[in-house]
Amino acid sequence: MKKILVPVDFSEPSAYALEVAAKIAELQKAEIVVLHMLGLSEAVLTKDETQEYEEAKYYMELARKRFKSFLNKPYLKDIKIKQIVQNYKIFKELNKVAQEQHIDLIVMGSHGTSGISEIFVGSNTEKVVRTSDVPVLVVKEQNQDFQIKKILFACDFTDDTILAFKNVIAFAAAFSAKLKLVYINTPYDRFLSTTEIEERISKFFYKAGDAQQEVVIHNDYNVEQGLMNYSKKGNFDVLAMPTRGKKPFLHFLLGSRSIGEDVVNHANLPVLTFKI
Missing domain, CATH: 3.40.50.620 (HUPs)
Structure with a gap:
């Protein structure tokens, strides 16, 4: 196992997933790829030199700054980390990222509060599980x-x-x-x-x-x-x-x-x- 993908929305569940991914990466001598999906509309991104375009740039930069504090964890000290901020809007696009980055495992947190059914039903996690060609490890706590x-x-x-x-x-x-x-x-x-x-x-x-x-x-x-x-x-x-x-x-x-x-x-x- 060489690369682990962790989708990040800066929430507690994604922090839990990152910590678990770090433990796996340490054992496997693997690299972690952290991905934040902005989900901005195409209209915002295509209006070059406009207020909307500047706003899109602002959110991209803000996400990169949030990574700085989010990744400032002792358990990540000796682990190679790659950051990706992209305007992906649908979670099936994670599979494309996984293929492009040669990912071996996706580790992601779940906002579900109870049971396997709550982990998957109607959640972004379910969308990833259904579309990912690589194994997905779902972490709840x-x-x-x-x-x-x-x-x-x-x-x-x-x-x-x-x-x-x-x-x-x-x-x-x-x-x-x-x-x-x-x-x-x-x-x-x-x-x-x-x-x-x-x-x-x-x-x-x-x-x-x-x-x-x-x-x-x-x-x-x-x-x-x-x-x-x-x-x-x-x-x-x-x-x-x-x-x-x-x-x-x-x-x-x-x-x-x-x-x-x-x-x-x-x-x-x-x-x-x-x-x-």
Whole structure:
């Protein structure tokens, strides 16, 4: 891992993401690319030598000055930092930046307040997760002791998740982290018998060309509740999972958006996504 991209809006969540990215960069000897998106209209930028043009220049310079204080952190002292201020307006443009800068991982903060559903639904984070061709690590809260020693990979073991599985294996290897796989079995639309689950998992590893690994089958009332309950039980550092691009993320993850408030308030584990 050589380059990590951190989208920055100078908020607390983006500061949390930057701190986590710094810890990863330190471990991997990687460079951090920080990006601030202005989102100014094209009309403002194209009126050369006008008051509007000067205003655009002002906001560009202001963002660069804000970087100076925002990046003045002890944990960034020995890390190479590259600053980018651009007039990107839509978050799918982050994927273009990631490709141009040869980014290996995007780390970004979430303004969501509760649960995996709040991390992704209707948020800029969801837009990045759906469009990014590189893995995205979503950070919800400050984690000064962040480490990657235990990764939980949640999967439905369908053929289209094989690439995500291979990517998470490589990611875990880069950190010498232990990887555990879990299938969440629910009593409703996702229910499978033990035999059906075992057959699906066996076929998955055969097609993946990988020796079959241990998979935990966890039964719960819905997928999110199962993930939260099992991840807390295992004391994992990161919850990893595949995402299906333009399809709604929660359709894959949950199957339903009706989730008890007592469950979603505890979804504070960093979430690592791999687009499939």
